[in-house]
Amino acid sequence: MIVTNDKRYTIGVLVQNVPGVLARIVGLFSGRGYNIETVTAAETNEEGFTRITLVTTGDERVLAQIVKQLNKLVNVIKVFDFSETEFIDREMALIKVRAEEQTRAEVLRIVDIFRAKVVDVSPHFYTLEVTGNEGKLSAIIELLDQIGIAEMARTGKAALARSKK
């Protein structure tokens, strides 16, 4: 068995929104052999800036290198290393689940419990929208899987540091 000290880390990256910036970041990861589990990117409230959230795995040394390498990119304004701070993270999933007569009630019960939403209905399927942290999403996916998930799209994580109390 290979023993690793690999852990999952969430990293926030504030970048200038210039062409190719995402390629630089993703290329850094692939070129240097770092993992990316999820990546999300979208504009922030400030014009010209994009906020990227990455989830990666590695040991502490790898994480330290990733943070430094990201900082080295000219278009990167700031890197948030969430291994050192408390943070909130959320992910959204759209899940198309089988909803036949016998399972519909069960699906709705799950929707209720997880505070999800039904966003599309067809004769055989419900499409649900669910938001939460990783734990919540895995839990609902596991339950729905038993009923029958036809298709699913997840956004990947977005994260922000908690503000100091």
Add this chain to the structure above:
Amino acid sequence: MKLKGAQIFFECLKKEGVEVVFGFPGGAVLDIYHEMAEHDIRHILVRHEQGAAHMADGYARASGRVGVCLVTSGPGATNTVTGIATAYMDSVPMVIFTGQVPTPLIGDDAFQEVDIVGITRPCTKHSYLVRDVNDLARVIKEAFYLARTGRPGPVLVDLPKDVIQAEADFKYPKKVDLPGYRPTVEAHAGQIKKACQLIAKAKSPVIFAGGGIITSESSEELTRFARLIQAPVTCSLLGLGGYPATAEGGKRPDPLWLGMPGMHGTYQANMALSHADAILAVGARFDDRVTGKISTFAPKAWIIHVDIDPTSISKNVEVDVPIVGDCKNALQQFIEVFEKEPIPRLTEIRAPWLGQISEWANDHPLTYTPSQEMIKPQYVIEKIHELAGERAIITTEVGQHQMWTAQFYKFDRPRTLLTSGGLGTMGYGFPAAIGAQVAFPDRLVIDVAGDGSIQMNIQELCTAVCNKIPVKVVIINNTYLGLPRQWQELFYEKNYMGSCMEGSPDFVKLAEAYGAVGLRAERPEQVEEVLRKGFSIDAPVFMDFMVAAEENVYPIVPPGKSITDMLLT
């Protein structure tokens, strides 16, 4: 007043003080070439774009200024990639201008279109595709700024044809605005203090200096500091010349000089690193060719590491005191501390360590078996050193001849050795020598080449001849790709598959065919005469030295071994 993009291009170069561009034209950059004659800038027309990139590199390494090259789109751009990667690995300030198809055609697989920004993303410090002529001046300003500041490196600027044809108002920005780029120059005083405490306590310290010493122009500070604390110094391949190898005008070795460490390092340098109780690394990055087996590297040492690039620190070896900052700044702070508070009883404390080191040096000095019959390559290097004079600039290709140069040429001054360390690019030395000679027309510039490597960019002999660039090429002709052959001899049962270079051209005739001078030495007694003659000619000269074919570079640390496991003969 509105200027065309091509005019703006030259106005910007003027503002940056660019005196020379190494280039090769093509459809995408003809507007720039059309404009060129109107401007006071020297253009060196190369014979292959790889040559242009290495020339800009050699120019930059020799002078400390930013090297510039200009090539067309597509194949012109891709031909520069090896040169860009070479410069990137060795932190050389360069700006590469590539032509690009007009913006409306980008993405359509247009004729001679290639995504050069994408191709070079991992081997440039930064890169730009200029989409609007109004951005051109700002981008060029930023490109030069990025190339030369912080940890220097190559920056690529891709210029679509319609952008250099379009017009805009020209205003060169006074300042750059790069919110994500703020290299730390000033070393943190607290970290310096921690480091000083370790240094003050150390009984057996070693200073390990890398290319950062050269880049930051801090060899004087390094020398002063090493003498101040009586610490022996070893320099990586790229750091050679950062600390003087000799003292008293070359009469004897500098007492604190250890030579180069690592795979082909000196016995005393590798032993000193392995027995040191403190290592102060400045502007070095602990390349695997230096450290050998990483888990056994410098087992007893506290490691202090100064580098302007935080990613270099604790990347390969675990560092005890990281110091992010410019080498010069850090060394100045160190000097200040120890000048104020000298280490008490320094001579006495250091005596056992320096004694041990001279013992190592005496036990296993760099040697070779001289011969009356065959020319020994090491002998040629020693003779070059003897005859070239202290202002000479040496470039090398890659291979055994490069390692012998690093071992047997005694570099006393910074920027006198230009060699591809990180990427190990055969074909680098000759064009780099041309670039260096362009920067310093009055100095002797010598490419120490192998018979294999010289053939990788030999076409640039035409560039040298046509532009009257009197570089000297010393070919250490062992009729082999010597370095792979040595590995095959030692580690692959002497299976010399692929490493025999028999059938190479007659380099003397070839030089003559190009309009250069060709000389040859076949016996040891001819070596000095050929060198003297070659060095005295004011034109490009190829000197072909037929050397002992199967000579090996020693010491050698076999791959994967600790640096104390040196094969000495």
